[in-house]
Amino acid sequence: MEDTNSLIEQRRTKLAALAAKGINPFMNKVSLKELTGCGEARAKFERGELVESASVAIAGRITAYRDMGKSQFIDLKDVTGRVQVYAQKQALGDEAFALFSHLDLADFIGVKGTMFRTRTGEISIKAESFTVLSKALRPPPDKWDGLADTEVRYRQRYLDLIANDEVKRTFLLRSQIIREIRTFFHERGYVEVETPIMQAIPGGAAAQPFKTHHNALGCDFYMRIALELYLKRLLVGGLDKVFEIGRNFRNEGLSRKHNPEFTMLEAYEAYGDYETMMETVESVVKRIAQNVLGSLVVRHQRRAETEHALKEVRLAFAEATPFFIKSGEPSSAELLPKDRIEAQILATQEAVDLANLSKEEPSAIAMRVHGAIEATLSLLPVDSEKAELPRRRLQSALSTLQPLTVEKVIDLTHWRRARYKDLVCEKAGADWFELTPSERRRRATEDLKLSGDIANGYEDFEVTGAVFEKLVEPTLIQPTFVTHLPKELVPLAKLSPDDPTTVEVFECCINGQEIAPGYSEQNDPVAQRAALEQQAGGEQQKLDEDFLTALEHGMPPAGGIGIGIDRLCMMLLGQETIRDVILFPQLKPR
RNA sequence: GGGUUGGUAGCUCAGCGGUAGAGCAGCGGCCUUUUAAGCCGUUGGUCCAGGGUUCAAAUCCCUGCCGACCCA
Numbered sequence: 017m018e019d020t021n022s023l024i025e026q027r028r029t030k031l032a033a034l035a036a037k038g039i040n041p042f043m044n045k046v047s048l049k050e051l052t053g054c055g056e057a058r059a060k061f062e063r064g065e066l067v068e069s070a071s072v073a074i075a076g077r078i079t080a081y082r083d084m085g086k087s088q089f090i091d092l093k094d095v096t097g098r099v100q101v102y103a104q105k106q107a108l109g110d111e112a113f114a115l116f117s118h119l120d121l122a123d124f125i126g127v128k129g130t131m132f133r134t135r136t137g138e139i140s141i142k143a144e145s146f147t148v149l150s151k152a153l154r155p156p157p158d159k160w161d162g163l164a165d166t167e168v169r170y171r172q173r174y175l176d177l178i179a180n181d182e183v184k185r186t187f188l189l190r191s192q193i194i195r196e197i198r199t200f201f202h203e204r205g206y207v208e209v210e211t212p213i214m215q216a217i218p219g220g221a222a223a224q225p226f227k228t229h230h231n232a233l234g235c236d237f238y239m240r241i242a243l244e245l246y247l248k249r250l251l252v253g254g255l256d257k258v259f260e261i262g263r264n265f266r267n268e269g270l271s272r273k274h275n276p277e278f279t280m281l282e283a284y285e286a287y288g289d290y291e292t293m294m295e296t297v298e299s300v301v302k303r304i305a306q307n308v309l310g311s312l313v314v315r316h317q318r319r320a321e322t323e324h325a326l327k328e329v330r331l332a333f334a335e336a337t338p339f340f341i342k343s344g345e346p347s348s349a350e351l352l353p354k355d356r357i358e359a360q361i362l363a364t365q366e367a368v369d370l371a372n373l374s375k376e377e378p379s380a381i382a383m384r385v386h387g388a389i390e391a392t393l394s395l396l397p398v399d400s401e402k403a404e405l406p407r408r409r410l411q412s413a414l415s416t417l418q419p420l421t422v423e424k425v426i427d428l429t430h431w432r433r434a435r436y437k438d439l440v441c442e443k444a445g446a447d448w449f450e451l452t453p454s455e456r457r458r459r460a461t462e463d464l465k466l467s468g469d470i471a472n473g474y475e476d477f478e479v480t481g482a483v484f485e486k487l488v489e490p491t492l493i494q495p496t497f498v499t500h501l502p503k504e505l506v507p508l509a510k511l512s513p514d515d516p517t518t519v520e521v522f523e524c525c526i527n528g529q530e531i532a533p534g535y536s537e538q539n540d541p542v543a544q545r546a547a548l549e550q551q552a553g554g555e556q557q558k559l560d561e562d563f564l565t566a567l568e569h570g571m572p573p574a575g576g577i578g579i580g581i582d583r584l585c586m587m588l589l590g591q592e593t594i595r596d597v598i599l600f601p602q603l604k605p606r
Numbered sequence: 607g608g609g610u611u612g613g614u615a616g617c618u619c620a621g622c623g624g625u626a627g628a629g630c631a632g633c634g635g636c637c638u639u640u641u642a643a644g645c646c647g648u649u650g651g652u653c654c655a656g657g658g659u660u661c662a663a664a665u666c667c668c669u670g671c672c673g674a675c676c677c678a
Contacts, residue, residue: 082640082644083643084643084644134641155616157616157617158616160630161617163618164618165613166674468677
């Protein structure tokens with residue numbers, strides 16, 4: 017960045033002026049012994065721990081000042097909060113008071129003074145002396161509107177933290193969440209370990225790895241995609257309860273839910289099974305919610321523009337419907353039966369109209385309208401020029417609606433358990449599993465409109481998987497353990513004794529996302545080898561022989577879980593984007 | 607990859623064919639209990655880049671670059 021900017025020049029001039037007066041604008045240290053936090057000083061005064069006229073020393077960044085001529089009000093901020101400093105010319109002396117003209121927003125100063133309350137009731141500190149601690153050469157972001165440019169917020173997160181208090185709050189809470197998790201597992205007798213991030217054979221999940229190279233060893237390594245295989249080696253080694261919180265790296269696309277590096281907790285408990293781990297997940301999440309958020313009910317912020325957005329949607333839909341109403345025209349009628357189109361329009365219109373009157377949760381309304389519009393959209397012929405306008409209208413309606421569909425209340429008091437097959441049948445029809453594979457494929461692609469989600473080469477179980485992923489999972493807002501997954505879907509777990517077509521696995525879904533999978537871990541080395549060989553698809557170099565050798569030494573039966581920490585934070589902290597719970601999310605380099 | 611949308615002062619944004627704008631920040635004044643302090647004055651721009659249309663382009667069109675959201 018160029019320094020021709022005049023604001024920066026002015027600050028440099030002030031810096032020089034300070035130096036000319038023999039003041040070091042970048043102090044080596046502040047005596048921390050006597051220092052009180054800014055917000056802490058306020059709180060202590062409020063609680064009576066600091067009385068009127070009590071002496072305090074504080075240090076912080078100047079976030080605002082109100083110059084009254086012979087006196088000034090300065091807001092100082094540190095991580096504990098904000099406090100107002102009252103500086104009088106008379107109290108400080110002319111020379112010291114004059115230094116304020118060399119100070120700017122964002123500079124750091126230390127203040128010694130006494131507690132008092134102003135005429136308007138604000139807890140403040142009357143300055144007796146102050147010290148320049150550090151000069152800022154660049155101006156801070158806007159004091160009212162904060163920093164809005166998403167890219168700058170992520171690239172220069174420090175500015176985001178300075179300008180937006182709720183962002184700071186989010187990350188302070190994330191830290192507490194992780195601390196709470198650690199405490200939980202330590203209290204249960206778990207050992208925290210650290211395992212290699214650079215691995216010769218990245219295993220434990222099906223994902224594309226990142227590749228790196230070791231010069232001295234002259235070989236390639238991969239960044240790990242899961243923690244699993246090393247933690248299981250430790251079970252073999254007799255660490256009966258282990259956990260690790262660490263970064264995984266997956267070389268895949270980026271989205272609202274995906275960052276290439278993300279934080280994962282994995283925990284394994286010998287002599288436990290997936291039931292044990294369900295209890296573990298439920299307990300740890302409840303504990304976090306209670307201790308960090310103070311409630312088992314998580315409310316995701318409702319957006320203010322709800323009514324406005326729904327109005328836009330109605331408008332867009334009204335402009336789009338003529339296309340359907342005149343469905344006698346070949347553009348739409350040639351592809352679909354007229355009565356189906358009309359039924360769809362009626363359903364959509366009903367959903368949109370209902371939004372007008374209903375007193376339901378805005379999120380519920382938004383979701384229903386969203387679904388209806390999506391369904392309508394899927395009826396539009398792809399190649400028709402006439403369909404172009406309605407398509408655009410509906411798509412813009414969808415994007416208007418999108419932010420609303422995530423408003424919700426999550427109640428962590430009750431944790432539902434449901435079988436995978438039952439959930440699929442709810443969405444795909446009670447007879448789903450009695451159909452032939454080709455009938456299933458037809459129903460999924462045509463009736464359920466999943467054609468875009470089901471590739472031609474999909475196996476039968478993958479068709480069912482798509483139904484689950486697209487139709488079931490997003491609706492699982494309240495905590496739900498999905499159990500009895502088909503064995504084809506999860507090759508590395510043990511079969512369920514009561515239904516050998518399924519495995520002892522759960523997926524814990526909250527907030528419409530999979531938050532934590534759990535397993536009765538496979539400890540049969542022969543079965544494990546067979547499963548891994550199949551997964552490797554004949555590429556022997558992908559087989560982690562060392563891990564299989566470990567299993568052959570005997571691994572106790574064990575339950576295991578993984579918890580996606582980032583997604584857990586999204587759920588608990590009401591954030592819609594993974595980038596808002598990761599301090600420095602991955603962006604394209606500048 | 608497709609759709610939608612955005613890029614204008616340090617920050618947040620308005621302007622959408624006819625002299626480049628506001629608030630905040632900055633600078634100069636006034637003001638000893640203000641708090642989005644106030645009042646008076648004032649500095650600051652490659653309107654993302656390049657091409658085109660036009661008497662005239664920040665504005666309309668095309669191409670590109672960089673974002674955001676949604677879909678895949």
